[in-house]
Amino acid sequence: MRSRQKKIGRILSSIYSYLVYLFLYLPIFIIILFSFNTSERNIVFEGFTFEWYLKLFDNGVLLNAYGNTLFVGFISTVIATVIGTLASYGMSKYKFKGKGIIDILLYIPVVIPEIVLGISLLAIFNLSNIPMGLTSLIIAHATFSIPFVVFTVNARLAGFDRSVEEAAMDLGAGRIKTFFTVTLPIILPGVISGAFLAFTLSVDDIIISFFTTGPGSNTFPLKVMELTKTGVAPDVYALTTIVFIVTVAVTFITQRDKKKPIKG
Amino acid sequence: MEERKAIVEIKNVNKIFGENHVVHDLDLTIYKGEFLTMLGPSGCGKTTILRMIGGFEEPTGGQILVEGERVEDKEPFERNVNTVFQSYALFPHMNIWNNVAYGLKMKKVKKEEISRQVAEMLQLVRLNGFEKRYPSQLSGGQKQRVAIARALINRPKVLLLDEPLGALDLKLRKEMQLELKNLQKKLGITFVYVTHDQEEALTMSDRIAVMNQGYLDQLDTPERVYEKPATKFVADFIGESNIFEATISHMTGDTASIGLEVGNALCLLEKGVSYSLSEMVYACVRPEKVLFSAGEAEGFNIKGVVKEQIYVGNIIKSNIIIANGQMVILSRLDIDEVPKVGEAVNIYWNPDDVVLMKSRGYQIHHVIENASLGGD
Known part of the structure; x- marks a missing residue:
């Protein structure tokens, strides 16, 4: 009797987990499916075709938008990673007045509604005469990414033994040399995770981008948003599918590398 | 007694951290080639003194001279002393060869010369064959030997050791004590050794500096410190x-x-x-x-x-x-x-x-x- 109950329990729990995964991945699966659909209206699947993938490469506006997204993502990630890493390092190394407040202030951009940040950035860009376009987008994206880089690097620095830096200096390395030969290699996994997070956030972002972009510098999410008003063509699905596959591949690769040891 | 040459001179040094007066008016001369141990309970200021010689702390007042030259304002990388840290502080992302070679690389020594000296050092601490291993793959005693090799390869005038055997078990400690003592005799380098273990101090040292709450209570040979303790604290702490x-x-x-x-x-x-x-x-x-x-x-x-x-x-x-x-x-x-x-x-x-x-x-x-x- 007991074992039978156990068996039913086991079956139910596996059904449950399958349902969860189905719920998570079904929408994505449908997008992938409809990117191969011969019909332009994504209601029924009529037949299989690669047509949309070919058409995608003729759709200059869409590709241009995606190019913008990657460009903004890349540059803002580099900026946010450098600033965030240095901020985290400095704050963990030195004690100074107001450090507690700065720590708390770092959380605020993370928790306030994006729309507030978006409007504030817009106001600042207008006040300071920064032209609206890719530059303003990059500044905006770097701004909201910095705290996330700081958090991931902080986590890595929490387990960092300062005496390793002292040892490097003891052995003749100056401060900068110590940072690049000892500190940075040890905290690098945290820096890379922070960079990935920053990039993901940037590529994904709609609300802040909506306020801070200018004419002719649409990003991919903004373009898709715009298209929803007139109807999304399957070539968007095709691009989404490609992006999805690339992202999954990158995720698998980085997760595999994450298992390296932290300390000696 | 033969004329002894001072290598480290600590003159009237004080160290204050916030409200803690950690080292009081310390005068201490360390001679060339000797094995000097700073002994005392935790919080007596012994590690702080070592860190001031190494350049990791700045004295609040007083002078520190290494080979007659004032060093208080010099960075650790500008001093001709090296430290073996309590936690070993090996570089986790480098293999043993690179750990030991680090000091020479910083000095831009030629590659062949580095290879030769690293091999020699690893031979000295009996770790040849471990070049490709990472610190996480070594035992405590082996890590300790890497830390010593990494410091010694720079031919320091003084080697500072901060409770280097603290994390090892008793048997290994005893072995390493002898090994360290032999190494010191063989190389003739001045060792300044910090420990709270009186037995360790008595076994290894030429002279012992007994520290008590930031004061130097006694500075003498192990026999004298044991036989003729200068203060009640020394009598109580040693034996x-x-x-x-x-x-x-x-x-x-x-x-x-x-x-x-x-x-x-x-x-x-x-x-x-x-x-x-x-x-x-x-x-x-x-x-x-x-x-x-x-x-x-x-x-x-x-x-x-x-x-x-x-x-x-x-x-x-x-x-x-x-x-x-x-x-x-x-x-x-x-x-x-x-x-x-x-x-x-x-x-x-x-x-x-x-x-x-x-x-x-x-x-x-x-x-x-x-x-x-x-x-x-």
Whole structure:
């Protein structure tokens, strides 16, 4: 009797987990499916075709938008990673007045509604005469990414033994040399995770981008948003599918590398 | 005695962290080629002194000279001393070869020369064959040897060691103690060694600096530190001691009769120290020097009862309670005669086995100073 109950329990729990995964991945699966659909209206699947993938490469506006997204993502990630890493390092190394407040202030951009940040950035860009376009987008994206880089690097620095830096200096390395030969290699996994997070956030972002972009510098999410008003063509699905596959591949690769040891 | 050359001179150094006065007016000269140990309980300032020599802390006042040159303002990488850290501080992302080669790489030594010296160093610490391993793949003792090789490859004038054996188990510690001592003799490099383990200090050192709450209590050879402790603290910290509070009641020649709370005793006055009648002193007697008899010995009348006996390997310790409740420890080899538990005995000693100590004037002075300045 007991074992039978156990068996039913086991079956139910596996059904449950399958349902969860189905719920998570079904929408994505449908997008992938409809990117191969011969019909332009994504209601029924009529037949299989690669047509949309070919058409995608003729759709200059869409590709241009995606190019913008990657460009903004890349540059803002580099900026946010450098600033965030240095901020985290400095704050963990030195004690100074107001450090507690700065720590708390770092959380605020993370928790306030994006729309507030978006409007504030817009106001600042207008006040300071920064032209609206890719530059303003990059500044905006770097701004909201910095705290996330700081958090991931902080986590890595929490387990960092300062005496390793002292040892490097003891052995003749100056401060900068110590940072690049000892500190940075040890905290690098945290820096890379922070960079990935920053990039993901940037590529994904709609609300802040909506306020801070200018004419002719649409990003991919903004373009898709715009298209929803007139109807999304399957070539968007095709691009989404490609992006999805690339992202999954990158995720698998980085997760595999994450298992390296932290300390000696 | 041959002329010794000073390599590190610490002159009137003070270190204050916030409200903590960690090192007080320290004067200490370390000679070339010696093995000097800083010994003391945790928080006595010994590690701080080491870190000031290494360049990781700046003295609040005073001077530190290495080979006659002032170094207080120099960065760690500008000093010709190297440190072996308590936690080893190996670079986790580098293999053993790269860890050991780091110092030479920073000095931009030629590649072939680095290879040759790293091989030599690894040979010296018996770790050849471990070049490709990472620190996480080594045992504690091996990590320790890498840390030593990594420091020694720079041919430092002084090697600073901060409790390097603290994390090792007893057996390995004993082995490493001998190994370190041999290494030091072989290379002739000055070692400044920090530990809280008195046995380690006694085994390895040429001289021991006993630190107590930021003060240097005694600086002497291991034998002298053990036989003639300078202060009550030293007597208590190094080995076991029976310490009696007493006043000087008679002085005849170099012998004094002292009055304890519970009776009288004899002891030899320290040479070159002046005493006055009725002066308060501490009399310190090592457990193995305590004698017992059924009747009173001449000049002594301290009575006690044996409360218990403890076997420590081949040594038997008898705890004797005297009239004021103080416990006197008497230790004997198990082949020697020992009193029975419950037996009433008279305690005495050979007058020259006592170390007579004055109470520490400067500490009292410090207390007064603190009180009048409101603790700062």
